[in-house]
Every structure is written in structure tokens, then in C-alpha cells.
Amino acid sequence: MKLFLLTLFTGIGSVLLFGQDRPQNGVAPSFPDAYILKNATIIVSPQKTISNGYILIEKGKVKDIGNILLKPANAVEIDCKGKTIVPAFIDLDTDLGMQKPPSAERRDRTPQIDSKKEQFFSWNDAVRPEFLSAENYKTNETDNEKLAKAGFGFALTHLNDGIVRGTGSVIALGSHPVLSSLFAANVSTHFSLEKGSSRQTYPSSQMGSIALLRQTLYDVKWYQKHADNATVNLSLEALAKQLEKPIFFSTSEALEILRGDKIAHEFHLKFNFYGSGNEYQHIDAIKKTGATIIIPAHFPDAYNVSDPYINMEIPLKELKHWELAPSNPYLLASNGIPICFTFGKNKSEKEFWTNIRKAMERGLSFEQTLTALTITPAKTIGLEKETGTLEIGKIASFSVYSENPFEKEADLLETWTFGQPKLYKEAAIDGLDGNYRILVENKTYNVDITKKGSGYEGKQTNAVKKEYEKVAVSVSSNDITIQLKDSINGIIGTILLHGKINSKVGVFEGEGTDVSGKWVKWNAIKHKKIDADKKNKTLVTDSLYKNKIWFPNMAYGYDSLPKQQSYIIKNVTAWTNEAEGIVKNATVIVENGKIHYVGTGNFKKPVNAVEIDGTGMHLTTGIIDEHSHIAISRGVNEGGQSVSAEVSIGDVVRNNDINIYRQLAGGVTTSQLLHGSANAIGGQSAIIKLKWGYTPDEMLVPNAPKFIKFALGENVKQSNWGEEQTIRFPQTRMGVEQVYVDAFSRAQKYMEEKSKGKKDSHRVDLELEALAEILNKERFITCHSYIQSEINMLMKVADTFGFHVNTFTHILEGYKVADKMLKHGAGASTFADWWAYKFEVLDAIPYNASLIHEQGVVVAINSDDAEMGRRLNQEAAKAMKYGGMKEEDAWKMVTLNPAKLLHLDDRLGSMKVGKDADLVLWTDNPLTITAIPETVFIDGILFFDRKQDLERQARNQKEKARIISKMLESNNSGGEKKTFQPTEPKFFHCDTFGEEGSSEHNGH
Template identity: 45%
Template sequence: MSIRLWPATVLALILCAGYARAQVTFPYNGVYDQREGHYAFTGATVHVSPEQTLEDATLTIRDGKIVSVVAGGAVNAGAVEVSMSGKHIYPSFIEVYGDYGMPEVKEGSRGRGTPPQLESNTDGAYAWNQALRPETDASALFTIDAKAAKTLREAGFGTVSTHHPDGISRGTAAVVTLAESNDNEVLIKRNAAHHLSFDKGSSGQAYPNSRMGEIALLRQTYLDADWYAKQRGEETNLSLEAWSKLQDLPQIFAVDNWQDALRADQVGDEFGKQYVIRGSGDEYQRLQPLKASGATFILPLKFPETYDVSDPFAADLISVGQLRHWERAPGNVAAVAQAGIPFVLTADGLEKPTELHDAMRKAIEAGADPATVLAGLTTGPAKLLGIDQLVGTLEKGKLANFIVTDKDPFTEKATIYQNWVQGQAFELKPLQSVDLADAYDITLGDSKFSANITGDPGSQKMSVSPAGDTTTADVTFTESGGVITFRFRPGKEGGYYRINATPDGEGYTGTGRDPEGNIVTFTATPAKATKAEEAKKDEKKEDERPEYKSRLTYPNISYGLTEMPEAGKVLFRNATVWTNEADGILENTDVLIEDGKISRVGKDLSDRGAQVIDATGMHLTSGIIDEHSHIALSDVNEGTESSTAEVRMADVVDAVDENIYRQLAGGVTTSQLLHGSANPIGGQSALIKLRWGATPQEMMFEGADPFIKFALGENVKQSNWGDMNRVRYPQTRMGVEQIFENYFSRAAEYGRAVKAGENVRRDLELETLLEILNGERFITCHSYQQGEINMLMELAERHDFRVNTFTHILEGYKVADKMAEHGAAGSTFSDWWAYKFEVNEAIPYNGALMHEQGVLTGFNSDDAEMARRLNQEAAKAVLFGDVNEEEAWKFVTLNPAKMLHIDDRVGSIRTGKDADLVLWNDHPMSIYARAERTYVDGKEYFNREENEARRTELLAERNALIQASLDDKKSGAKTQSPKGNSRRLLHCDSVNH
């Protein structure tokens, strides 16, 4: 026998009784509630899974679990029947990336007026660095937060994977339900995942203070954990023990952008880990490399708010890239799905979890499939977390976690009436709430009215207007037992209409009394949409994807490329060719490039199959090479320790830096991206070709010798850092020498122990320095004063290696003879001086004098703006020192190539070399010279004529996006104030605080 009750009645009983308790190990205060929570929900549309929906179905639950889900079907004996006719039932959502019930994380920072914290202040036998917290156990930290649970349930969530979002290694996640019970009963899985990030969180420790430092710390931790597991009794490290135990769990890595996703994946690949990436919402910008990573993504449903561009001049602060992302971010889910990248969804990042529904509908309007979105919130998270035997679908034996709605919440604005969690009912809106259509045509006796309804079910408001009249009157209405009572006064004076009505199909019928007390009949029929409105709906159905006003380019900012260039066959006809070879400067000469290489140099070359470029009156040179650059980097210094040889600039190459394009426009094709000068032993260099539109990895100069940045002088001893920076060694120039001596001695001993086969902890820092001693890595050293330059050369000779290049070296003219004898090159500035004390004796003849003494000499930029004019910097060698024009041009082409050991590939125009070429409209060292075309690997990355056309296109695109923003604001969209995102130009002394 079953019991049938009205939904409101049964819910009242359920809420009073609580829910059936499983067998537990703790006592119960009071009379034990033995009811089983046995209910049968009938007549609903039950969405068993994203792939299966049952109409007019019965969902039966008992003891907090699902007993059965069948279409139609009898009600089980003893079950309380709850009519859900006209309602939808979905699995409750699963938040895969939450911090529900966790302690607050206070971001760490160095207080003003306090010295840097060099060591960990965490008590106990834990990791040396506070940002490593693998021992954190979310299940031990978790406590039920009733307020937060209520908010999450209102959004449709029933289960949360929660973790403490603090640090680079954040420890384990715990999976909990949102039931109102005790911590023991809602915790359904410990150690669900290991969470990682590039954010040091609450750690106030100085190291790491850069992305490259964070990545280096991760690498070393993987190695240390492996070594620790094998060593015996030398130390106890509870963090490394915990780290090792977490490696078989899902590894969830939080990133800030698509480039960070590739960086994280690269670290994972090094150590055999496939990370799950908690993405940033910009994945659509680089789908193919992200797909190649093999990662599953956790995609946020947080989209940028519309920019308020009402003020025409404030709107100028917003970049085209920002406007593009605003328009395209809602389409990210659809783009990722179309690319075949596996993903799940998260509400993390939303101001309120209840914003989830508007966000997911926005993603669906932008092309995402509703079933895919449902899977991203249910079956996907369940499988990822290994809890798919408990939640995610409405199948027999799983937890009774489900929501009851009036409509499909993925395509319409729906009301969630109830959220059941572990068989416990939570009423969000009364099931019998009046849910009126948007508009009705009403007949009251002989009078006709039009009704307009606004708001959500349970809080809707109605107003009516007499037919053919614009005056409105507010309607008061209530519901009881399925009968709706309406009351309104049609005018400012006179009586009220009072009506009782019941549902009749899609509308309502009933009777009541008019203002004079006469009985009148009542009918309310949903108003039909106009033909124009219906046509608009049909049109939207036909084309689900929005028509974008923005372009998707690589990178997705101004002057990005819609397609990557191809290496074609190109013939430059009749140019003045600066070969940088024994042939010198050749007049009226042809150069043929093919398959990315220089194929032939000569006169009257065959043009069969080639694109012919008339270069008459123009000059063709090899591309400029900048030996010392800091463009295309997200960080430049990890200056927190005296040696950071373990950090790699390749880890922070920023392919979205507009300075790449600007420098192509100035004829630069290759740049060495150096660590800054914040410490004596800096980080490993990155050598890139300026392949605009490529990923960071694709920009790397393949097969180049590795370099590292060292530094001398004021910066490294922190004499110009302020009084608080007096704790990090060294603080004197003689201390700088001692650092070098100490580290190279240690590296030599490390190499001896490794060679002898001893049980040596692998040390990335000492490995790098050992490469220098073994002649496998080369030093570029920031330097100014002759005394220190001599010191480092003598120290290198004591350790049997040579300093490859002194950069800056503004007192090089004083020691040029010793540099030549040592074999060191000098990469200097053309005419910088007097910008700080240690450069007071710099002279503009420095480059010419070093060159005269036989030192391999070049000019570098160290500055994004100067790099655009390195051709003019070369001319200063002619002005200051009367250097031959051909030799001066080599200062920015062939000589830097030789310094970087890549002169077999670039730096001159010779058959077989890389086709890195620049076509100038004038003498390349003239102040009037412009780079008209720039090629890298035979691919044209800059064309001045096309650049002008792009400028016009960008103005039109920008205006279209601004007009779209104004339309969005007018339609009621939430807006944000214009804020620019101008890039910080990095230099040697740029430091993150």
C-alpha cells in the first residue's frame, strides 16, 4: 500500500521529520527517527543522465538512496507518493573545484618596512618552502558551513569537491555533500585529488616571487620526493612523504591563462604526470596545442562583464584584446567541445553560485550543447573524482541527490523548487508556487484586458491594462490549494475585481465579482507572440552560434594573425644586399629563399614558381639579433636568493607580447631573453625567434647552445634596494666574488660525486652550474666596472672555463685587451651613460674601442623601445669611433649571432642559412630607414603595407565591439568600468613584490 499526499503536505512532513539516518558510530540524543525516507516522485520528466530522459516517470528513493527510476510504473508499497506532474528532475550538480567548508586563506605579502623572509616559518618537520603544503588534508580541515551550503544548494549543487586553495602544492581534496547533518555523514570521499597551482598563497617567504621560480620549485620537489623515498635516515620531511602519497591521485592544476596551461602541462610531461587543468576561460584562443596536451579541463563559467564605453575617451583605455575576450568568452565551452577537448564545468569564480544558471545559458546561447553542459556539471565531475558510483546520474543505488525544476534550466529561465541531498529535502521555492506566463489576454465578463508578468515564480508581479489603453493597474494574487485569487482596481477610483481561477490547459478560468459586485466569468489565455517575435525565435534556432563582430587571431590581440604564414619561394630582385660575408655589400643583386632557407644569391636568378619582389632601390639584410632582451617574458627576475640557476626563462616566454610584433617592424628576428640582474647567479636564458603568433614553445630557437645570466655591481649587492633589503647575502662586491667561488666549488664537488656513482640528491641549481664547468652552458654577465670584470675573468680561469659575453660592460674600453685575451665578447649599449653611479665613466666610444682591440662586439637593447631601433644604434658605432659601415652593421647582426653560437644559422646572407631577412626602404642605418618586410624562416611576419590595412580593419572592429557593448548595456547587462591592461615593460632591475 502506498500513501499519496499533496506535495506541500509531504514536504512539510519531510522537513519536520528530517531524513533517514544510516547506521553510525556515534550516539543520538533523543528518540531515534527510524523512518526510511521512502518516497515515490511520480509524473515527472526525469533526466536520468545527460543521455537519458524518461517522460511521466517515477523516481523512488529510500534510506537516502535511489531505489528505482522507471517510466510510468507503480508506486512501491509503503512509499509516500509525491506528485511531480509537470516538473523536471535532474541529478544535483557537482562542484569539482570548490573550497566549501575550508578555512579562509589570507594572501601572504611582505609588509611595508619589513625585510624579506628568506626561510620558512612553519613549525615542524615540513618542506623548506611554505608554498609547499602537500600534507594539507581537506577532510581534516572541513566543517559544515550552513550558510555557504544553502547558497550552493540554491544553485543546484548537491556535492562539492573541496580543497584548501593555499600554496603551490595545496594537498588533497575531500568530496562532501551539502546535506544538513554532521561532518561524518556528509564526507563521502577523502583524498579525491591533489591540487596544485602557480600561486604561493599565504606564504610570506620570499622565494619564489616569479612564475619561473614557482615552476623551478615544482621541478625540484618532484626530484626531492623521489630522492627522499630512496634515502635512508638522513632527514625526516613530512611534506615530501605526503607528496609521494598523492602522486596516484588526480592532479588538478589551477592556471591563469592558456599559456600557463601549456607551462603546467610541460612540467607534468617532464615527470610523467597528466594534469587536469583548472582553466581560465580563454582556451578558445589556442585550442590545438591545448588539445595536444591531453589534459582534461575544468572550465569556469565566469565571463567578463560588459565594458561601460559610454565615455568615448575612457573607452580608449580598453584594448581590442579585452573587447574580443568579452565577446568570445561565453563561446569558450562550445569551442572547447567542438575541438574534442574533454572538460567539466565549475562555478568557481562567480560572485554567487546562483549566477551559474545565467552563465550556463549564456554558454548554450553561444553554441554549447545543453546535454554537454549537464554532463559537465554531473557525470563528468563524478567520473573525474572517482565518485560516479555514488552521484552524477539518477540510477539505482546512487545517493538521492536531485533537483526539481519547472522547466529545462539549460534553455529557459527555470525555478528550482527543491534540492534533495542524500535523501534530505531542501525547499527552495514552494512546489505550488504560481508560475505565470509572460503575458495573457484576459476576458472579464464583457471587458478585455492585457496582463504583463515579471519576476521569477514565487515572486512574480502582474499588471493589467484595459484593451486599447496604456494605463496599468497592479494585480494582487495568491494561491491556495491550486486556486488562484486575483484582485485589482482598473482605475484610480472605483471598486475592485475579485476573481478565483484554476488552471485550464495553458491558461486559467474562473468566476468572481466586478467592482459593482456582479458575478463575472474570467478567462486568461497566454498572449500569442507577434509574427516578428516568432520569426526572431525561429531565426535564433536556425543559427545557434552568435555572429561575432571580433576576429580570432594568433595571438588574439591587435595585429595578431588570422592564419600562420607559410614558407614560400620568394625572389628578391635587384636589391642592395648586405651579406655580412666576404662578398660584402652587393649592388643590384637577387636573393632566392625557399623552404625557409636562403637558396641562392646572385644576379638574374630564375623566378620560376617564386613570388617576385621588386627590391630596386631597397636594401636586403639579415635579421637583427638582440643579444640582451627582456621582451616576451611574464617575469624577469627571481632575485630572492643569491643564486637561482635552476630557473628557466623558457618557462615564462610570453607569446602574447605586442613588442614581438613591434620589433619585427624594426627588423629584429632573434632575441636572447635574459634573466634580470637582481642576483649574482640568475636564471637560464631563452633564445627565441620572433615567430609572431606561435606558442612559447614554438618560438624557441631549436638546437641553440644554452646560456645563463650572471650579474655584477650595484643591483646584485642590493645597494639600491632600500634599507630593508640588508638580509640577503651578498651585500658587498667582495661578497659577490665569494658567492661565485662557493657555488662553482660546490658544483665541481657535485659533479665528482655524480661521476663516482654516489647517492647524490639531484640538484637542478648545481646541475646548471656544472654545465658551465663542463663547457656545456655559457655565461652572459651583466657588468659595468673594470674591477669586477677582471675579477670574474680571473675566477673563470681558476675554474678552467671562460666567460662567453659581458653585457652592458660600459667600462669595457678599459679592459678590452684582457677581454680579447680571455676570449670574452662584449655586448654593450651604443651611448648610455650617467644613469647611475657605476656607469659614470661610460663613454660612447666604448663599442668602437673594444672592436679595435679585437673583442667580438655588439650592441643590445635591454629595452623594448630601443630594440625597435637597433639599426640606428648600429649607426652610432660609425658616429662614435668611425667604425666601417659594414662592421658597424655586424654589431647588431653577425656579431651577436657569433656571441650566441648561432652564426652557422643566422647573422648573414649566405646560401644554406635560415631565411631571416629584412627588406629596408633605405640604407639600413639611416634614420629614415623603415623595415618594409621581415621574414623569419622564410615566412613573412611583417609587411608594412598589410600593417596599414590591418590598422584600418582594427579601427572598424573596435568600433563594432564598442557599439555591441553599448547595446548590451542598454539591454540591462551588468557592466564594468573601463580599465586598461597596458604591459609593464621589463628591464634588468624589474622585480615582483
């Protein structure tokens, strides 16, 4: 890149002076040898501003700058008195001049399994590193001009389509009669988690996008070492070179920054992130990445909140985001996170500058603001020696404003690109501001005239109403026109005045017409100056918004995260799930996040322990949901292929799902988040503790056993997917078996080749790595199942390859094969009484759980449903009704048994000294419908308290009313507003395909 720039700058001088790079048709343009802009306020850099300064430009660069300059004989001199010169901004997130992605509308619904590209490119259409932005750039003057008017002189443009998007190039936005707008070619690399216009079925989820990007990077790593012996792959060749360039990773919400950072660390890369505007919600975690964040200088519009009935539907989290989004730049910068601004979704330069000043009102300093627009973006793409400031030797690209745009509303007068100007507006005559007495014939009018940008506006005193009315004032050269309001015989009309500005500024005279149309003479004399404080709106800094962030930033979020404490819970009925059984009048002590004591004898009180009287209450370990789909971002199924063992729910855990809090309130403390059942071999699971308000990584159970989701039945063979879904194999239950046999045969071969090769010599295959872990008994299987024939089939396949199925989930015909499951070593995770909801469950019975239990198989009751997850205690109780199960055995089906199935029973599931202090204090026997969780602890931290919940409900209502009142003020003051469109909450289930089932936008 440096070589390219050196050539470019050498070219500037030679082209301007004596060289040419193409034939000239007609008279060649001529340019002054030098310019001097004098008497201006020059913002050289965020730390240096020169008042009444001079800047000398030669050959497109800053030759000299300061207060005293010697004028070269050949320099054109320009007086910039009263004007402000600002370095050209740099926008790092644009798609200027790039081809637009094809429309998302599809007439042909037939799935596309394979790529449409040639075999010497990537196998996936969403991976396009071979796309070179410079070779595909086409100048779009309209789009470029839009950014230039906002003060931008340079823009990094790239293709906004795909997961691997190819290169980005730097464009010079202002027009130059000789130089090309392409400033630096192919200087950056671009990734995202959006597959864009690709019609391939894979990926169909965000976890699939992550897996595809990771696999591509592993392929590149291998290809770099084995290119001489490998089949030519132009995509991998291109990406191998691009990884040395600055890398930009596009995100749609803050959690994706954390996901992208994991990929960066895995491959020892450094990512810069295109942010979405809600990064303030994860400040601490983002700070740890050390990444530069490019954030939009655009904030959400207010909702129209005039209807209280509609207001009831607006989620509190959206209201809070509306209020806090303008604080995002300040909160990031004040925490030492490097930021850059992008023009983003702003419709005009006026809107852009309004938002920049709004961010400054929230605490962002002038230095931080200008740094984010110039120096940081220049450093991020390696152009800090060429641009970013107006220091000597740097490119003379800048904007000239009527006033300092960072302090007040100002007009863009000129842009300079490589030392060549483009005029936008004439500057207004200075010194006209003031209060005027205008004499028309024999009548006097009082008018305040104030400068606004490159023009003026007026206010006329209304003596009757004792208020001001707007007056139109227009100034052009030495001419001035003024429109006054007056009345004759009660009829209001307009006096139109046209006059000359006297050489003594502040004196006008001329002619015009009165309300009746009669020609009259008039004159005006400035009476007094207007107080500058009244004339200009000054920025009022308010950084207190940082105290209004909740964790998570939505209904029921914490003001501050709860911490670990010691507890003594006395006089309680303890359900131990151990040999002691149910112990009455027990004392349980929690210390350092662990169960420290359980019993009825003497005990030693921990220091500063909180004592809780559990008289008449029941204490249990937390409910464990073996099969859940809450807290997942952007898709629960990666069903584009029959085998997707490479994807992981752990990559897309979402900590702001309201169902986490709801299930906490139902006594759930641990959940296994499972992939869906769209394919025979699905994705890897994530086991989390429901630590509401904590980050996704903090929610993951540390060192948890590895699991993966398999599936059998209708969903896998796509019999319920529609008539078009007949492309992907398998289409029959027989085919499902062959998928397993083929997959594990390939995994065996992969393991053999891996064992023979030298270190790092094998080609990493994330899909086969996961399957190899199964063969090596390092990863356990949870299998979606219904029909006994298929259950038998999978156990036989497992026996053949030397592994076993850990858990059959759903298993609604498990009562038919319980003896075989016991022999195989499989457990069961089932529903209490769901049956007959589709054809393959017609033989299901509510006695299933108790019958399997009687055979000695470990049985758990799961939810597979966000709503059912809130009442698993009642689901367990149904086993007492259907089969007469003992209450302790029934209770174990939602506590100890799922812990055993998850191989976490050494930590969870029973009340034993040394185990995790995941406890629930119930108001009654937990197997009754009257039982309500009073308090819920996870690792000795109080995450749910019924009294606090009631307080939070009241707080939520108060907070919502406060923000709506503030939003109403915005509505009434003429601010932008939009209509709220309610949406139905949606939840993931086993058969949810695509991203449409997400509950991310539900009403909380």
C-alpha cells in the same frame, strides 16, 4: 578512496534502518523507507531523459527508474507533474570550509629568507603537501547552500594557497539529518604557480614557482627510493602518497596550462587543469595535452562604453575576450577537450544559470553541458560509479526544477541529498498561462499572464499608448492577487485585486479596490492561450564566434597564421655580412625557410615563388637582440636568493606581448630573453624568433645553445633596494665574489658525487645541474657588468674553475679592459650611448663599442629595453658617429656579431646559402633614420608587411567599433557593466623585481 566510499554507503543503510554512530540526545529523526517521485521529466544522464517518469529511492540510492514502476508498500509517493529532475552537479574547484589565506598586506617589510616551518617539513612555506583538507574542513552552511541552489550536490574542496597545496576532499552540499557533509576524504592533490601567503622571498616570479615545483617533485622521486637512509621529511612523505591521486593544477591564464603540462610530462604525471576562461585562444596546443580542463561558468562583464574618450583606452584584446569568452566552453568541447564547469565567480544561482545558457547559445549542446556538470567531473575524481547520473544503484542526489533549466529560466524547488529532500519553493499552479479579459465593475482590462519559474508575471495592454505595461501577479495556493494600472481624471493609480482560482483553471473571481480606494467585485476568464514561442525565449545557437579568434587574440593578430613560401627578391642592395659585402642589384631566393641563392647571376626559379621587386631598397638579415626582456610572463628576476640557476625564462615565454609585433616592425627577428640582474647567478635564458601569433614553443629557436645570466654591481648587492634589504647575502662587492666561489665549489662536489653514484642514485639538484653545465662547457654565461674591477674579478674566478665568461653585457667600462677580455675569450654586448644614469656608469663613454671593437673583441649593440628594441638599426649607426666605425662593421653589431655571441652564426646573422631565411627589406640604407622595414621574414615566413600593417590598423579600428557597439547594446539592455580603469604600460628591465613590471596588461 573506494574503501572509504564503500564504508560510507554501507553506513547509510545501517544508519537509516537500525544503526547509530553516536549517542542520541532527544528523539531520533525518522525517515520513510522509500520515496517515489512520479510524473516528472527525469534527466537520467546526458543521453537519456524520461518524460512523465518515476524514480524510486531506497536507502539513499536510486532503486528503480522508468515509466512504469510497482509501488512498494512503504514508499512515500510525491507527484512531480510538470517538474524536471536533474542529477546533482559536481564542482571540482572550491575552497569550501577551508581556512582563508592571510591578508597580503604586510607591515613588516623585512625579507624572510628561510621557512618558518620545522626542519622535518619542506624548506619552503609555499610547499604544503602535509595539509590534509579533510582534517581541516569546517562546514560552512552559507557557502554550501550557495552552490546547492545552483544545482550542485557535491564539491571538491581544497586549500587555495601555495604552490603545493595538499589534498582535496569531496563535500556533499545538501543537508542530511544523519550523514556528514564530508563525502570522500583526501581524494586529490593540488598544485599551482602562485606561492600565496608565503612571505619567503623565494619564489618571486613564475619561473621561480615552476622551478620550485620541479625541484620538489625531484626531491620526492629521490625520497621514495632513499627514505630509509634519509632524514625524515613529512612534506615529501605526504606528497609521495598524493601523487597517486588525481592531480589538479591551478592556472590564471591559458599559457599556464601548457607550462603545467610540461611538468606533467617530465615526471610522467597526469594533470587536470583549473582554467581561467581564455583557453579558446590556444585550442590546438591545449588539445595536445589530453588534459581535462575545469572552466568557470562565468564570463567578463561589459565595460561602460558610453564615453568615447574612455573607449579609446580600452584594449582591443579585452573587448575581444568579452565577446569570445562565452564561446570558450563550446570551442573546447567541440575540439574533443574534456571540460567541467565550476561555479567560480558567480554571485548567485541565477547568474550561474544565465551563463550556462549563454554558453549553450554559443553552440554548447545540452549533452555537452550536462556532461561537463556531472559525468566528466565524476570520472575525474573516480566517483563515476557512485554519482554523475541517476542510474540504478547510484546515489539519489538531485535537484527538482519548475521546468527544464537548460531550456529556459526555471526555479529550484527542491534538492535531494542521499535520498532526503529539502524544499526551497512551492511549484506554481500549471495552466494559468494565457490572455485574460478581467472585468472590474463595468470596465474590461486585457492582461497576458505567463509562468516564470515558480511564479507568474503579467502584461497589461495600454489602449492609449498601444503598448504593454508590466502587471504584478502573485499566486499562492488557490489565491491570486493582481495589480492593474488605470486613471481617474488623468491621475494614474493602481487597482488591487484579490481572488480565488476557480477549480476550472483559467477562471478567477473576487474583490478588490479601484484607483479611488472603493471596494469592487471582479472576475476574469481566459480568452486564449499565449503562443509558446512568445512565452518562452528559446536558445539561439551561434557558434560563428570561433571565426573571430585572432592569433594572438588582440590588436594586430592574424586571422590565420602565415605559412612558409618561396620568394624571389630582385634588384635589391643586399647586405650579406659575408666576404661579398654589400651587393647591389642582387637577387636573393628563399626556399623551404632557407636562403637558397644570393648573387647577381642566373638562377633557377622555385615553383610558385612570390616575386618581390626590391629596386631602390636594401635587404639585410634580421636584427638579433642579444639582451631583451620582452615576451616574459610574471617576473624577469628571481631575486629571492643569491643563486637561482635553476629557473628558466624558457618556462615563461609569452607569445601575446605587443612588443613582439612592434619589434618585428623594427626589423628584429631574434631575441635572447634574459633573466634580470637581481642576483649574482640568475636564471637560464630563452632564445626566440619573433614569430608573432605562434605558440611559445614554436617561437623558441630549436636546439639553441644554453645560456645563463650572471650579474655584478649595485643590483646584486642590493644597495639600491631600500633600507630593509639587508638580510640577503651578499651586501658588498667582495661578497659577490664569494657567492661565485661557493656556488662553483658546490657544483664541483656535486659533479664528483654524481659521477661516483649509480644511475638515478644521486639527488637531482636543478641549481647545481645548471652550474655543472657551465663547468662542463655546456652552458654559456652572459654577465651584467659595469665596473672594470668586477669584470676582472669574474674573469679570474672563471679561470680558477676552468670556464670562461661568454659575454659581458652592458660592459660600459669595457674600453678599460678590452685587451683582457680578448685574452679571456669574452665578447661584449653594450649600449650605443647610454651613460650616467646611475653611479656605477659615471665612467661610461659613447665610444665604448668602437674602442672594444678595435681590440678585436666581438661587440654587439643590445636593447635591454622594449622601446629601444624597435630601433636597434639606429643604435648601430651611432657607432659610426662615435668612433668612425665602417658601416658594415656597425651593421654587424646588430646582426652577425650577436649571432656569434649566441653561437648561432652557423644559422643566423649573414646572407649565406643554407642559413635561415630571416630577412628584412628596408626602404633605405638601414643605418639611416629614414629606413623603414617594408617586409620581415622569419624562416621564410612573411611575418610583417607594411601594407598589411596599414590594413590591420584599419581592421583593428573597425573591430573595436563593432564590439563597442555590441557592448553598448548590452549596457542599454540592463546587462552588468563595469568602469574601465586605464593602466600605464609597464616593461621589464634588468632591475625589475617581482611581477609588477609586466606589460601583459598594456593597452593593446
